[in-house]
Amino acid sequence: MPQLTIDGKQITAPVGATILQVARENGIDIPTFCHHEALEPWGACRLCIVEVDEGSRTRLVTSCNFPVKEGLAVTTKNKSIIAIRKMIIELLLTRCPNAQAVRQMADKLGVTGTRFPIENEFCILCGMCVRVCKEIVGAQAISFASRGGNKKVASPFFKRSGDCIGCGACVYVCPTQCITMNDVTEATDVYAEGTEQVGYARVMNNWRTRLPLKVCKSCGNPIAPEFQLQVLGKKAGLAPDALDLCQGCKE
Ligand code: SF4
Ligand code: SF4
Ligand code: FES
Structure with a gap:
């Protein structure tokens, strides 16, 4: 069973689990827009990005399809993660300004409007x-x-x-x-x-x-x-x- 840390918390995770699953099981919130526990992860919306430190390098990955590994150090919130999530939701708000789920996520992430020309779609292409x-x-x-x-x-x-x-x-x-x-x-x-x-x-x-x-x-x-x-x-x-x-x- 891999041992890892998420936001500094020591966790023992089941083999084969994703970072998102383990984070949620441990009460750590990561926003998602294309994830459903009954479906295979798809990695499309990128809202669930987190930073992983594997010892040799640090990089941003989508937590819904990234498997946990021994020794991984995961950060679910920092300045650049928050900035990327805000940009993603701003673009979704541009595409689907009247979709309630998008508006709720924008509120949650503190995005109040968009700087881009508004469209009037309702599909967020979550698949x-x-x-x-x-x-x-x-x-x-x-x-x-x-x-x-x-x-x-x-x-x-x-x-x-x-x-x-x-x-x-x-x-x-x-x-x-x-x-x-x-x-x-x-x-x-x-x-x-x-x-x-x-x-x-x-x-x-x-x-x-x-x-x-x-x-x-x-x-x-x-x-x-x-x-x-x-x-x-x-x-x-x-x-x-x-x-x-x-x-x-x-x-
Ligand atoms: S119609 Fe669009 S928003 Fe609805 S489930 Fe399909 S891809 Fe997602
Ligand atoms: S497209 Fe038709 S068959 Fe597929 S999930 Fe929707 S209703 Fe069911
Ligand atoms: S939940 Fe959409 S990319 Fe992970």
Whole structure:
């Protein structure tokens, strides 16, 4: 088990842990914007930078993906770290001035405004949606598209995603709530006599994807996207009729 110091505190850390994990477990706060404990570290936002002294040299690293080592001396706050974090958040505030998560982080870091021309985005390009879709859901329905200032998360060719199962994990994980979905009711058919059959669909607005919702065979209420149930049922090896009832009718 490696022994190290973080801000002068002697710590024994688990093998394979990152500086961020060990710092947080020891009550030391390091700000992050692209980290989620359920996802692989990505090192994109750089807000989590710390200084490491390995004996022979000192350097700045991203703590979310830097593994602890024997004898490491970590500093989580000093003048240059604070200045870099402030610059990062100022740039994010320039890009996403109305995103609540960005404003809260700016407040926390004492950044009150930006010197640069304001944009009006909400996506901070943290990549959590892309990673949750790939690593947890296993769908790989979305990815980064374009480069530089035009970089964004999108479905393939900005068209309907054939791989999106409508699970909503990307909506849940997005720190700035810029991914939206709606469950809608729609008339699916109009019979000669004028009666309508009502259906339900889930609309993933950002991914231009509309998925019919399966309805409960007993009460007729919507359960979840049919595609999602098919995929999950297959993965779990369930019989085709195992997901025909909603939770309420199963009990
Ligand atoms: S809703 Fe679609 S894009 Fe979002 S995580 Fe689920 S499968 Fe991926
Ligand atoms: S859409 Fe949300 S989760 Fe995805 S990269 Fe942008 S801010 Fe992050
Ligand atoms: S949290 Fe480490 S780079 Fe974003």
